[in-house]
Amino acid sequence: MSGFSTDETMTIAASRELAGARSCFVGIGLPSIAANLARALHAPGLVLVYESGTVGAKPTRLPLSIGDGELATTADFVISVPEIFNYWLQPGRIDVGMLGAAQIDRFANLNTTVIGSYERPSVRLPGAGGAPEIATACPRAIIVMRQSKRTFVDKLDFLTTIGFGDGNGARSRLGMPGFGPRVLISDLGIFRPDPETFEMTLTSLHSGATVADVRDATGWDLAVSKDLVETPEPTEEELLLLRRLHAASNTNAVN
Amino acid sequence: MAEFLSLKSAVETHVHDGDVVALEGFTHLIPFAAGHEIIRQRRRNLTLVRLTPDLICDQLIGAGCATKMIFSWGGNPGVGSLHRFRDAVEHGWPHALELDEHTHAGLTNRFVAAASGLPFAVLRAYAGTDTSQHSSTVARVTCPFTGEDLAAVAALRPDVTIIHAQQADRAGNVRLWGITGVQKESVLAASRSIVTVEEIVDGFDDDRNAMILPSWVVSAIAHVPGGCHPSYAAGYSDRDNDYYEAWDDLSRERDVFEDWLEHHVYENGSVR
Structure with missing residues (x-):
């Protein structure tokens, strides 16, 4: 197979991580694309949950927003926002949370609030949304984001969402029941928490990327697994279905 | 009416x-x-x-x-x-x-508290985040039954x-x-x-x-x-x-x- 983008590799790698999951709390953007691809590929029964209160949404095209009408009309049921957070997310009823961010640090803590100082930011970002509780309560979290020295940083400008805090033991000290980010997928590779330190460690390189490329795009001293593997290239079927999802979205973008 | x-x-x-x-x-x-x-x-x-x-x-x-x-x-x-x-x-x-x-859950529960006629709501959130440092309407509260440390958000x-x-x-x-x-x-x-x-x-x-x-x-x-x-x-x-x-x-x-x-x-x- 030839001719695929780094974004396609990233999205497909993220969709593979949903194998075996029963339900997934989904944010708009890359996570939503990956989760819908997983449903199309290998997880037809995956229950997609959007924070607008749509549970079991089965969109035929990529939703434009978290409350797209397509999500409501295809959902198993639609509930209020207090119910989605208090009854469904908080008790850990949703297996997997998929998240993105503007900045991440070595312990998979996330910033979606500001670049620069809080009082006088150089870039004001949207803020927390549902991410902090998704990362707290879901038994496991998957993070998908493009990688550069600006996004993979040594120190976050603002800590919006806790991944592993300052490392081993931090989550239980903070009373966070879920495991935390099991995996981080970028456009260069895949990272998993070290079982001792909980630092995100490069475990798989996407096709065409080198360890040097990943180091150059990481703002901290990168840990590399001694069992580093190469990410299997996207298959024809994966690429076909991903491109079909995008195409359906571009020709039918209403609501 | x-x-x-x-x-x-x-x-x-x-x-x-x-x-x-x-x-x-x-x-x-x-x-x-x-x-x-x-x-x-x-x-x-x-x-x-x-x-x-x-x-x-x-x-x-x-x-x-x-x-x-x-x-x-x-x-x-x-x-x-x-x-x-x-x-x-x-x-x-x-x-x-x-x-x-x-957070969405936090602000949602601020409405829930007020709709319920209560001064605050409780949820599992905010611990260790910078968001809680910049808001005067989030605090920590200890569960009187289990001792668990939780977030309290003020009714809105x-x-x-x-x-x-x-x-x-x-x-x-x-x-x-x-x-x-x-x-x-x-x-x-x-x-x-x-x-x-x-x-x-x-x-x-x-x-x-x-x-x-x-x-x-x-x-x-x-x-x-x-x-x-x-x-x-x-x-x-x-x-x-x-x-x-x-x-x-x-x-x-x-x-x-x-x-x-x-x-x-x-x-x-x-x-x-």
Whole structure:
């Protein structure tokens, strides 16, 4: 197979991580694309949950927003926002949370609030949304984001969402029941928490990327697994279905 | 009992300078027409409250109506940044905007507490985050039964909550369905409420398990078909996605935005 983008590799790698999951709390953007691809590929029964209160949404095209009408009309049921957070997310009823961010640090803590100082930011970002509780309560979290020295940083400008805090033991000290980010997928590779330190460690390189490329795009001293593997290239079927999802979205973008 | 008013009268009567004003609707049923009426009536020093302050808050902020915002996610959904919000926070234009920001679950539970008549709500959240360091309405609380450390969020009681719904009947009961967000809680939390509706019907004629807000918890109802445009009303309209995309350019520069405001809000007058 030839001719695929780094974004396609990233999205497909993220969709593979949903194998075996029963339900997934989904944010708009890359996570939503990956989760819908997983449903199309290998997880037809995956229950997609959007924070607008749509549970079991089965969109035929990529939703434009978290409350797209397509999500409501295809959902198993639609509930209020207090119910989605208090009854469904908080008790850990949703297996997997998929998240993105503007900045991440070595312990998979996330910033979606500001670049620069809080009082006088150089870039004001949207803020927390549902991410902090998704990362707290879901038994496991998957993070998908493009990688550069600006996004993979040594120190976050603002800590919006806790991944592993300052490392081993931090989550239980903070009373966070879920495991935390099991995996981080970028456009260069895949990272998993070290079982001792909980630092995100490069475990798989996407096709065409080198360890040097990943180091150059990481703002901290990168840990590399001694069992580093190469990410299997996207298959024809994966690429076909991903491109079909995008195409359906571009020709039918209403609501 | 809810009073049927024109949108102009409803805003004149129930939205005052300095009020805490919640505008709810989670990507669906967003009360845009009411937001524009607030701009036309040149309300000032408002504290805006909204989980997802999207275009409606961008417009109110850019028009100079707000000096504070309580929120949990501020972006143009599916498109990008809110440029007027960013200009206010990053450069203080048209003036500074004080923020009290939360997570969705946190702000939702602030409404739940107020709707329940309680001083605070409790949830498992905020521990160790910078968000909690910048808000005076989040604190830690110890469970008296288990000793567990949890977050407390202060009840949020808006002076007025404004929502858009599909229907009201002639007795002033309100009915909405589809994605209903935090509308019920935000109305029950508030001292007053305004509901704009797509349609006024003789009675609610089917058995769908829709959300009902009885007349006796609503202050004013205004008949404003299309009052949630460019968002949508399930059963009545589709989201105008082109508008959301166009807003990125209309809002980016101050003069382009002010021109839009002049032609699309001020000159438009109070038509209903």
